[in-house]
Amino acid sequence: MPSHPSTIGLHPTMHTTIFKTVGIVGTGAMGRGIAQIAAQAGSIVKLMDAQAGAAEKAHQALFSQWDKLVEKERISPDAAHAHKARLRVAGTLADLSDCDLVIEAIVERLDIKKALFAQLEAIVPAQAVLASNTSSLSVTAIAAALKHPERFAGYHFFNPVPLMKVVEIIAGLKTGADTCHGLSQYARQMGHTPVQAQDTPGFIVNHAGRGYGTEALRIVSEGIADFATIDRILRDQAGFKLGPFELMDLTGLDVSHPVMESIYHQYYEEDRYRPSVITAQRLAGGLLGRKTGEGFYRHEGGVAQVPAEAPPPVVAEMPPVWVSPRAARRSELLQLLKNLGAHIETGQSPSPQALTLVAPLGFDITTVAVVERLDPARTVGIDMLIDDATTKRRVLATNPATRSDMRDAAHALFARDGKAVSVIRDSGGFVTQRVVATIVNIASDICQQGVCSPKDLETAVTLGLGYPMGPLAMGDRYGPTNVLEVLFNMQTVYGDQRYRPSPWLRRRGAIGLSLMHEES
Structure with missing residues (x-):
């Protein structure tokens, strides 16, 4: 076994692939996808599957895939020919004895994966790297029985592999740094972005x-x-x-x-x-x-x-509107109401006829009505966490006592300019506030736990989950203090520990730092 871990699986000529010969064990959707990008990166790829005929079927499928890419003019005929020439079928695990890297993509069962890698360790060369595409199992646990766990790591791709351009590289407790470095370089050669994760449940993306x-x-x-x-x-x-x-x-x-x-x-x-x-x-x-x-x-x-969305109600006579002085983005809300042609009351309290609008962060409409001593029958909430000009939909919330005429008046009023409106029942944090705050809070705690760097977190989530932005950037955009307020108030409303703020978020929000900020 290697006495110089810095040479694990690496080839000195950078004009060639990091790993010259790659074995893929398990030829389902994930295995095929990994095999495709590995062959396209210039590696000789050997397909192996314990199920009879599965590797041959995957081999044929990949040939067909490259033919389709030629037809669509995504790759040249010469490139397709070269890719095909590098793809082989391995009849047994022993046929992987010359591989520099073996990637496992089989069933998510710890016992089966451990048994496979125990076999592979005795077959592959001393400098070869072993990697698992596990999405949820502990990398440390898989490697526990290996004689040389330093050359083993998690290498988690996402489906469909050729299109999802991120791969998580997971170090177990005994994984060598050079093993991760080699896998990172190889990910880039395959056209993917590597992100480094500690061996924790779900890694980064999940x-x-x-x-x-x-x-x-x-x-x-x-x-x-x-x-x-x-x-x-x-x-x-x-x-x-x-x-x-x-x-x-x-x-x-x-x-x-x-x-x-x-x-x-x-x-x-x-x-x-x-x-x-x-x-x-x-x-x-x-x-x-x-x-x-x-x-x-x-x-x-x-x-x-999808069921069709009901049209806004028709309201013959619109009541005057009074806005709570504690409303979030109050000046923007007042300007919006003015643009919509509302008759706005400016008194310290609403008249008996007025539609009463509140815009809380984290609190439900019932709580606000009680605290501010408003008539709940005429009180409707609007979610103003996000600037109205940047959204395609407004969200209103009633409380259990809201009269139907006040609900319909609010709905009709906010739909006057053609923007879509959803009316929901009372909820601490409406919908967007509570979902965004939860996403930001969990991401913050991932950083607090040291699972990965803030930069890798943002990259992994943006590429792996397709969010409009990374969760930390999301928190920065809407304001860490606003997100904190949502969480604190939701915890008050629900009494649920799921909403307790992460120390990462709480501390940065308290002193006005970006959620991307790392301590020096």
Whole structure:
């Protein structure tokens, strides 16, 4: 075994690939994707699968994929020919004996992975690197039985591999620094961006992604809004490409719910990661999403059948409007009302006829009405966390006592300029506030735990989850102090430890630092 770890798997000529010959064990969607980009990077790639005929099938599929890329003029015929010439089928593990790197992409079971790597360690050369594409298992645990765990690391790609341009490199407790360095260089040669993560549950992307779906499920479970409304709000107001329920239908609950449970239990029932009974029930009932034709939406021909949004109500006579002096972005809200043609009251308290508007951060409408001694029957809330000019949708919230005529008046008023409006039931933090705050808080705690650097976190989440911006940048844009206020107030409303602010966020917010700031 190597006495000079600085030479692990590396080749001195930088005009060639870092790893000349790469073995791929497991030729499902992930294995095929990794094999494709490895061959395209110039490596000889050997496909191996324990299932009879699977490696040959993957070999044929990759040939067809390169032929399609030629037809679409994405690559030249010469390039396709070269890629094909580098792709081989390995009949047994012993055929991987000349590999510089072996990447495993098999079933997510610790016992099976450990047994595989014990075999591989006895087969491959002393300088070879072993890597697992595990998405949720401990890298340290997989490597525990190896004689030389310093040459083993996690190498987590995302599906579809050729399009998802990020790879997490996970160091176990005994992984050598040079092993990670070599894998990082190779990721770049394959056209991917490497990010470095410590061996913690969910690594970076699956860990950081806990806030989006779980908080949306929490909102549904409180009867605040339905799936389609929450998806519309988070797309149109917060700027996400897919709503959380659209996303879960796309990935499938057979994939997403076990990850929720795994991270929750691996963190010893940490409240921030608590899963939902909603997904557990739907998984048990086979409502997995697009792959089964029904999930949170019914799918026909791969297209979600989303219920149409009701038009704004028609209100013959609009009441005057009074705005709470404690409203967030009060001056902007008053200007918006003026632009919409509202009759604005300016007294210290609203008249008996007035529609009363509040714009809290984190508090629910009921709490604000009680604290400010407002008539709850005439009180409606509006989410003003995000500048109205930058959003495609406004979100209003009623409380249990809000009269239907006041609800309809507020809806009609804020829809006057044609912008979409959603009306939800009372919620601490509306929808966007609580989801954004949860995302930012979990990301902050990832940095606090030292799982990765703030820079790698932002890169991994932006590329791996497709968020409109990294979660720390999101917190900076909307203001760490505002996010803190949302969390503190939500914790007051719900009494739930899931909303307790991370020290990373609390300290930076308190002294006006960017969430990207690292201590010197």
